[in-house]
Amino acid sequence: MQTATIYLIPITLHEDEIALQAIPFYVIEAIKKCDVFYVENERTARRFLKKLWKAINIDAYEWHTIHKAEGQVQDHFQKDLLERKTIGIMSEAGCPGVADPGQILINIAQRADAKVIPLVGPNSILLALIASGMNGQCFQFTGYLPVDAHERRKKIIELENESAKKNCTQIFIETPYRNNQLLNDILITAKPGTRLCIAVDITASTESIQTKKISDWKNIQLNLHKRPAIFLLYAGSNY
Numbered sequence: 001m002q003t004a005t006i007y008l009i010p011i012t013l014h015e016d017e018i019a020l021q022a023i024p025f026y027v028i029e030a031i032k033k034c035d036v037f038y039v040e041n042e043r044t045a046r047r048f049l050k051k052l053w054k055a056i057n058i059d060a061y062e063w064h065t066i067h068k069a070e071g072q073v074q075d076h077f078q079k080d081l082l083e084r085k086t087i088g089i090m091s092e093a094g095c096p097g098v099a100d101p102g103q104i105l106i107n108i109a110q111r112a113d114a115k116v117i118p119l120v121g122p123n124s125i126l127l128a129l130i131a132s133g134m135n136g137q138c139f140q141f142t143g144y145l146p147v148d149a150h151e152r153r154k155k156i157i158e159l160e161n162e163s164a165k166k167n168c169t170q171i172f173i174e175t176p177y178r179n180n181q182l183l184n185d186i187l188i189t190a191k192p193g194t195r196l197c198i199a200v201d202i203t204a205s206t207e208s209i210q211t212k213k214i215s216d217w218k219n220i221q222l223n224l225h226k227r228p229a230i231f232l233l234y235a236g237s238n239y
Helices: 017-022 026-033 042-052 071-082 102-111 124-132 149-166 176-189
Strands: 005-009 036-039 062-065 086-090 115-118 139-144 169-173 195-200 208-213 229-234
Touching: 005 026, 005 102, 017 042, 026 042, 026 086, 036 042, 036 071, 042 062, 062 071, 071 086, 071 102, 086 102, 102 115, 124 169, 124 195, 124 208, 124 229, 139 149, 149 169, 149 176, 149 229, 176 229
Parallel strands: 005 086, 005 115, 036 062, 036 086, 139 169
Antiparallel strands: 169 229, 195 208, 195 229
16 A cells, blocks of 8 residues: 655755755655655755755745644644655754654654655764764764753763763754854863864865864864854763
């Protein structure tokens, strides 16, 4: 019996044209098969598709914005599943389903026994991890840390202690306009010998991925304001 097909479509991590090189050509073939798109940011998704496939008739597709996958969006999605449509899900950047509201729809698709097909594309978590030199056998992605400065510092201490105990790399992110505040809290809170990797503008021409001790980062002037960044913390004993 035919079922609905859901393609998890990767999107570029950066607006830089060079970032398109991280998207495999076969993604276009999947896009051509789709009837409807569920996206975190429709404007970003439309712009990406026009860059990737210039001949696309962007208005030929049905569009739904996921936001936090509210009830109405879920109802539309379940209807499309019942109609056995071919569906594309896109995050605002990178691969959908990780730190992304598309996860809720993917869960619905799995429970409905639909065919879910993840497509290869840029993922900042893995790209930063493999370039960091930190432990790639034991790692944890925490997502966003608390907004409150006091709670954020408590969480940094907790992650650092867990890293030392489990020999584990801790990975987390922040909204780009709060990057500098997060970096400041890490430098204030973490121990001098703990290693911190800061990965910025991954896959873009301005990409920078550097791992240094906290004590070394304190001597560097760094402005991360509004730049896509991911942070990795390691207090283990593999060095």
